[in-house]
Amino acid sequence: MKILNKGKLLVALGGLGLLSGCSGGFDTDLFSGDFFSTEQRVITCPNVTTLPNADEITIFRQGPGRDLVDVEYEGVIAPVSGECEYEDDFAWVEVDLILRIGAIKGPAATSQTQEYNFFVAVADKDNRILNKRVFNSPVEVPEGRRRGAVQEELRQRFPIRSGTRGSDYNIIIGFQLSEEQLAYNQKKVR
Secondary structure, eight states, X not given: OEEEOOOOOOEEETTEEEOOOOOSSSSOOEEEOOTTXXXXXXXXXXXXXXXXXXXXXXXXXXXXXXSGGGEEEEEEEEEEEEEEEEETTTTEEEEEEEEEEEEEEOTTOOSSEEEEEEEEEEEOTTOOEEEEEEEEEEEEOOTTOSEEXXXXXXXXXXXXXXXXXXXXXXXXXXXXXXHHHHHHHHHSOO
16 A cells, blocks of 8 residues: 655755655555455554754865865755555555755865765654665766756665554654764854
8 A cells, every 4th residue: 555645845955946745644644444344544654854954965175174165065955755655464664765965066076976975764753763774876967057966766664563653753864974064064054
């Protein structure tokens, strides 16, 4: 059974607007049950969110400079859409996500392509990380342009503990940042 959910999240990156939404009951409860049965189960999909301070990245050239002229690339990551499907009598949920990674080429860039490391983690309702995977995505900026973007399609499959439902879980995405990059993001005025 596939459940489709649409939500919107506006992320500003220069003039680049990205719509976000996650399918499945990421924000809507749907019902499932046998047509002739009076028993119905509330079906919800996991919540999808970006980790605060990990939704943007600034990559500086090597060396001590950290001014705007030292920026090679900036990036932003956001969920675009998705859907979820329950399996094995609601014992497992499989979530298909589409993410967008946008890039802005800075004055210190020496190539048209930048590779971004990002993660997708699954957490329970107590915010305990159940699993985390790190991915790599190259983003190419077309010649003569400053911006580029890619879409990544990912699948996460995990068990649903007895007594819980999909909305009791969070799928968290973000850039895999160094300590310096995280500190830089935390100091930025948003």
